[in-house]
Amino acid sequence: MQMSAPTLRLDAMQFFGRLASDYHAMFGITLAALRGQRILDCPSGPCSFVAEAVAAGIDAVGVDPLYIHTHAELRERCESDIAGTIKAMSAHGDHYSALDLITYADSKRAALHGFLADYEIGRAANRYIAASLPLLPFADQSFDQTFSAHLLVTYSSPESGGILTNSPFTEQWHQAALTELLRVTKRVLHVYPTTTRTSPARRHPYLEHIVARLQVSDEWKCRYELSTYHRGDPAQNLLNASLVIERVSPDHATV
Ligand SMILES: C[S@@+](CC[C@H](N)C(=O)[O-])C[C@H]1O[C@@H](n2cnc3c(N)ncnc32)[C@H](O)[C@@H]1O
Incomplete structure (x- = not known):
């Protein structure tokens, strides 16, 4: 089905955390x-989630294709992507009027800072x-829980x-x-966002189809958990939620 126009449109993936x-x-x-628990964040980008988790005593791993790059290259790339994304969001001002874009950019720089402080030591x-994705270098069920944010759904086509x-x-x-994220996950996979970038937002059709298929398997249970993370105008996104996919019996074979 043809969607209404997206509330944000980008020409390239952003290294944004x-x-x-x-x-x-x-x-x-x-x-x-x-x-x-052992936790996977994929994609982890320039997020401080893994660094903060490790500092809290959690066994956490981040995956991103750009981790082939050096500390200096990633800093430069992320600073430029933060500026580019904020510019693109400013051009859609109506939709982001509930958001203070200066504070928003500051929090992205804080995430980058936390990530970079851990990057070299963490890589070693x-x-x-x-x-x-869709190929991860881990054995089946390597992680108790996996988090996947702002790649699936977000970077699909307008x-x-x-x-x-x-x-x-x-x-x-x-x-x-x-399928690959589920393969490496022992208990629960969390995916965010789950809605289209349209106004009003709808559940993204790719996820709806995947959930429909998983619902008939006896290996996985799916549900949506309401989210408080901002998604532009809240009145236009009443479906703001993460998708939680839980393995029915954690020692079963994978999908
Ligand atoms: C916007 S960031 C999201 C980072 C983080 N999860 C968050 O919510 O802020 C998207 C990331 O996806 C990474 N990426 C691009 N293609 C990918 C792929 N095929 N598999 C895994 N990650 C990918 C990019 O390098 C980028 O860092």
């Missing part, structure tokens, strides 16, 4: 609740791994409800990426 407090808002989960300790012009992330890619 968030804080552990943003993960809390997106997924409703605190770091304290993750203690004693194998907690920042360069890899690309025609499907995402923001990326000429997106390579087709419905088939989403199916393969989600």
